[in-house]
Amino acid sequence: MHQLFSDSANREPKGTDQIVLDEVAHRHYRAEVLAHGLKEIVRGLRSNHFDTWEWYSLAKSADTFMVNQQQTTDLLAIEYLKERWKQVGVVPYSHQLQTARKVIFDMQGQAILADEVGLGKTIEAGLILKEYLLRGLARKVLILTPASLLWQWYQELQEKFGISAGIQRSEWDWGFSDILIASLDTAKREPHASQIAAIPYDLLIIDEAHKLKNSSTVSYRFVNSIQKKYCLMLTATPIQNDLKELYNLIALIKPGQLGSYRSFKNRFIKDKRTPKNPQELKGLLSGVVVRNQREAGTIQFTKRIVHPLVISLTTKEQELYDRVTRFVRERSREKGLQNILPLITLQREVCSTFLATALTLEKMMDNMEPEQLSHVADLLKDLANVKQNSKCDALERLVGEIARDKIIIFTEYKASQEYIRYRLERAGYKTLAFDGTLSRGKKQWIRHMFQKEAQILVSTESGGEGLNFQFCHQIVNFDLPWNPMRLEQRIGRVHRLGQTRDVHIFNLLTKDTIEEHIMYLLHQKINMFESIIGELDTILLHLNLGRSFESEIMEIFLAHEEQEAIRARLDRFGDHFIKGQTEAKTSTWDLF
Amino acid sequence: MQQLVFDFFTLLNLEPIEIRQGVWQVQADDALMKELDGWRAQGRLLQFTFEQRAAEMYGADLICQGSYRLNSILQVIRRQGILSQAHIPHEYFHEPSIRKKILGGFSASERAYVVNCSLQYTQYIQLEILVEARGLQKKESIHTVVVDLSSCKVLKFAFPHHLLKAGGVGADAVRKRRCSIKQALITASSHLQGTIVSDIAWAQAAENKLAQEETKLRDFFQGRTESDEYQAKKQELQQRLAPVLTMDALRGAILWVPLYQYRLVVVATSGKEQSKTLTYDPVGNWYLQDLDQITRDAPDRTSTHH
Numbered sequence: 022m023h024q025l026f027s028d029s030a031n032r033e034p035k036g037t038d039q040i041v042l043d044e045v046a047h048r049h050y051r052a053e054v055l056a057h058g059l060k061e062i063v064r065g066l067r068s069n070h071f072d073t074w075e076w077y078s079l080a081k082s083a084d085t086f087m088v089n090q091q092q093t094t095d096l097l098a099i100e101y102l103k104e105r106w107k108q109v110g111v112v113p114y115s116h117q118l119q120t121a122r123k124v125i126f127d128m129q130g131q132a133i134l135a136d137e138v139g140l141g142k143t144i145e146a147g148l149i150l151k152e153y154l155l156r157g158l159a160r161k162v163l164i165l166t167p168a169s170l171l172w173q174w175y176q177e178l179q180e181k182f183g184i185s186a187g188i189q190r191s192e193w194d195w196g197f198s199d200i201l202i203a204s205l206d207t208a209k210r211e212p213h214a215s216q217i218a219a220i221p222y223d224l225l226i227i228d229e230a231h232k233l234k235n236s237s238t239v240s241y242r243f244v245n246s247i248q249k250k251y252c253l254m255l256t257a258t259p260i261q262n263d264l265k266e267l268y269n270l271i272a273l274i275k276p277g278q279l280g281s282y283r284s285f286k287n288r289f290i291k292d293k294r295t296p297k298n299p300q301e302l303k304g305l306l307s308g309v310v311v312r313n314q315r316e317a318g319t320i321q322f323t324k325r326i327v328h329p330l331v332i333s334l335t336t337k338e339q340e341l342y343d344r345v346t347r348f349v350r351e352r353s354r355e356k357g358l359q360n361i362l363p364l365i366t367l368q369r370e371v372c373s374t375f376l377a378t379a380l381t382l383e384k385m386m387d388n389m390e391p392e393q394l395s396h397v398a399d400l401l402k403d404l405a406n407v408k409q410n411s412k413c414d415a416l417e418r419l420v421g422e423i424a425r426d427k428i429i430i431f432t433e434y435k436a437s438q439e440y441i442r443y444r445l446e447r448a449g450y451k452t453l454a455f456d457g458t459l460s461r462g463k464k465q466w467i468r469h470m471f472q473k474e475a476q477i478l479v480s481t482e483s484g485g486e487g488l489n490f491q492f493c494h495q496i497v498n499f500d501l502p503w504n505p506m507r508l509e510q511r512i513g514r515v516h517r518l519g520q521t522r523d524v525h526i527f528n529l530l531t532k533d534t535i536e537e538h539i540m541y542l543l544h545q546k547i548n549m550f551e552s553i554i555g556e557l558d559t560i561l562l563h564l565n566l567g568r569s570f571e572s573e574i575m576e577i578f579l580a581h582e583e584q585e586a587i588r589a590r591l592d593r594f595g596d597h598f599i600k601g602q603t604e605a606k607t608s609t610w611d612l613f
Numbered sequence: 614m615q616q617l618v619f620d621f622f623t624l625l626n627l628e629p630i631e632i633r634q635g636v637w638q639v640q641a642d643d644a645l646m647k648e649l650d651g652w653r654a655q656g657r658l659l660q661f662t663f664e665q666r667a668a669e670m671y672g673a674d675l676i677c678q679g680s681y682r683l684n685s686i687l688q689v690i691r692r693q694g695i696l697s698q699a700h701i702p703h704e705y706f707h708e709p710s711i712r713k714k715i716l717g718g719f720s721a722s723e724r725a726y727v728v729n730c731s732l733q734y735t736q737y738i739q740l741e742i743l744v745e746a747r748g749l750q751k752k753e754s755i756h757t758v759v760v761d762l763s764s765c766k767v768l769k770f771a772f773p774h775h776l777l778k779a780g781g782v783g784a785d786a787v788r789k790r791r792c793s794i795k796q797a798l799i800t801a802s803s804h805l806q807g808t809i810v811s812d813i814a815w816a817q818a819a820e821n822k823l824a825q826e827e828t829k830l831r832d833f834f835q836g837r838t839e840s841d842e843y844q845a846k847k848q849e850l851q852q853r854l855a856p857v858l859t860m861d862a863l864r865g866a867i868l869w870v871p872l873y874q875y876r877l878v879v880v881a882t883s884g885k886e887q888s889k890t891l892t893y894d895p896v897g898n899w900y901l902q903d904l905d906q907i908t909r910d911a912p913d914r915t916s917t918h919h
Binding site for chain 2: 063078084091100101103126131246
């Protein structure tokens, strides 16, 4: 047997960049005779190395078997990945398979995958990539993503598709790796950009492609200069503000699909957000853009069940909360709304733990006038003296009730995270900490430990790489982020494709504090928790607030002291949000 | 599929044992496991099954369409047998009958005598060619083509499998090749283009699509067709959509086919003697060559008595 396999290691792998031995131009096609196989045969003849007739006959049967297998008009990848998907628990959704079929068989590998957030664009792209690899239509592949998603792509391709890609680290990698994942920001810089421009890629995949909406940017020009046979662009928001953005994106992968910009403008733009001849435009877009939406009813997500837990503060805690709030109001009156960020932080922290509040106050003391220092020092002293934390007491009780299953506790602050862990460990629970400063490897390790060993994960990070925890279905929001994007990211860690159980969301909110108002806005008014709002970034852009969501809330809070007045302003703000949501959906999305 | 797998193990002198219904076990050594699973793998007892249920129940490797184990086996098989050889032995043919046939082939006005007969082999190459028609989609097929390496002509039919015996023949009885393997492949490829590629709908569809896309591209560039960017985009279009037919030899086998070479003296009624060499191919049932014709006015009868 050793003898039998002795030569196989030396045989060259078959690639797509073959030497053409003979080329004939026919009327309808070009015929090429490739040299690869011939080279192998001649090598055998020269070295007088003949394999046995039995192996020859068996290999011939294997060739026929493989080719027959590939003649299917459906996706080969489905069969090839069936076993792997079963092992790793991936269930492909019909919209993902349909998208892959459409891109490969109808769109000739050029498409914008514009599914709504959470519908699995990466899975679709991976499926298409795998299919092209299996069919021998792609070998040299480049995947450009934001730097924060490199590892996630690497892991998804490896785990779900058995594709061993490389992550670009040095300038030598461009020529070396056949399937390479790289950061767009790195790739567009020299010396990388000119090296990439010289390589003919079979497939180019660009994640977060909406970053290429502006044709005058370096990123746009760089991507336009890449030689590519097939190209996939992934974005949930192909249009954010202007129809020209969509035109630019399409011009990158299929120039001419929408004509020249002048003709496009004349034929299809009424104003920058409203298309003319939408039906005609829709027809043209359907040849390049695939967009799956939740409303289509194709995807059955599990339910989100919200449990608001209202906690009454002790008299001492309430008094301290009021003092901090008064301090915030006074400072904002003195300093105006320009430097509002530390005050927002302080106001949010006081709803989390006094420990976090104290640390921020201490930092703020560096920039204070001497006459204010004594007042703040007193406040700090009182904060340090509070031994009870009603929120943590409630958390302990809650964990005691639901700890049969794994729990992720989210907090915005590192100090709160440490305090929560201290309290839970003291109560006998095994906890792990997760935050944005951890290296990739550590994040993976902690994820693994959480899945296999620990019961509770206390996280300060709501988004980012390596944070998919579908194996868990209980979230506790120890404090509430004021920005709905961050809230959606938190929930999205567990409530995503692959989650098989209903997700329970426990919100801890302190009575008679700003948290109550935030909860009212996010839950009762815009129903953030139970329904999936969708393209939040688009809605927020559409609202054209002129400042952050947090600042908007803070401004309302500072402008009024009476609870009714705050509630009335939040009502109006909530209505404005819902209107923006409806407009964002009905204006440009009708195109897909 | 099952037959392929069992044949694979048989060729490795391994005998899978059915340990439970539908579950087989075979002792794979280091070399085989490295071929199957990469350089880090080590020899082990390999359990496999063709049924999903049994795979789940006993943890055996599942062999089904698209499964990892089937693919690893197919890959190993396909790396073997790139070049092989087989021959048709002379014993398959009855020489006296051939001699009779040859002598009977002359006209009534001639008489022929066999001076001597030598047994030779000529070479053919059997090529397994992968034809890939790439238009809007890709379609693959495999074709077996046999090329005579002495004339560089394609045989109309492949040699019957049952006539071929594994292995080569002694080097001294072999006729030299007059056609290189490269020429043979090019000849075989032209033959395939002429015969199998009669349906060109795939190419026409791709051509039409390409033309449409090129028009759109020209419109987009609005007359700037000399620019590098336009040329680059046009090239991308060509790469993606232009119909191409590629042919590549996956494997080849040298086939040694027997020849009977007769040295003859042919005597005409006029008494004129002619020395002739006839080579007969019993498989193709034709005279291959007519060599060194020497005409003599004075007959030399003695030569016929050899």
